[in-house]
């Protein structure tokens with residue numbers, strides 16, 4: 696059995712494929728793969744191989760394909776949304792529909808490109824008719840986004856909308872009360888803001904989102920200057 700195959704089987708078991716049995720050693724964690732010093736791109740690819748065949752929830756039945764995530768494997772900034780819509784389900788890439796175009800515009804306004812950041816959703820398969828994700832679906836899919844964050848280790852995460860925020864942090868925040876305020880996820884700064892789909896319905900809220908993004912830009916600049924000075928990246 697090759698080392699790559701062993702690692703893939705370990706990941707499958709880590710993410711709930713309990714019918715797999717790898718005998719001959721103690722259970723290992725996905726993080727163990729990281730400890731072997733593999734590049735982030737390899738670790739993301741390994742996880743993608745697992746997610747692509749995932750059937751942990753009912754959304755696997757209706758999807759065209761899994762929508763895993765795109766962007767830089769070592770991005771400082773990560774955008775996390777809710778779930779793929781129709782266009783994303785067809786193209787296999789997050790945020791490529793109308794709401795996605797708006798997100799791309801926001802990223803450009805921050806003087807970045809989609810290749811500079813990493814974009815993913817808390818739910819990897821399209822809910823039928825774009826309905827809200829069910830709690831058991833969010834629970835089933837949560838380990839994947841958390842592992843993506845663990846691999847990428849961004850300096851800042853922007854959560855887009857209620858479901859992204861609530862699922863990543865596993866807390867029932869109201870987006871209206873925490874939007875624009877820094878939160879924390881395992882030492883990583885989290886900026887909750889509105890989902891671009893909400894902005895399509897409420898264009899006046901773009902002002903608030905831009906105010907949030909200005910805080911994100913300032914934090915990224917502060918973090919970059921701390922790194923140059925050799926100071927720890929967050930206090």
Ligand code: SF4
Pocket residue numbers: 746749750751752753754755761818819820832835836
């Ligand atoms: S939504 Fe997530 S948990 Fe459900 S089948 Fe797709 S990848 Fe698996």
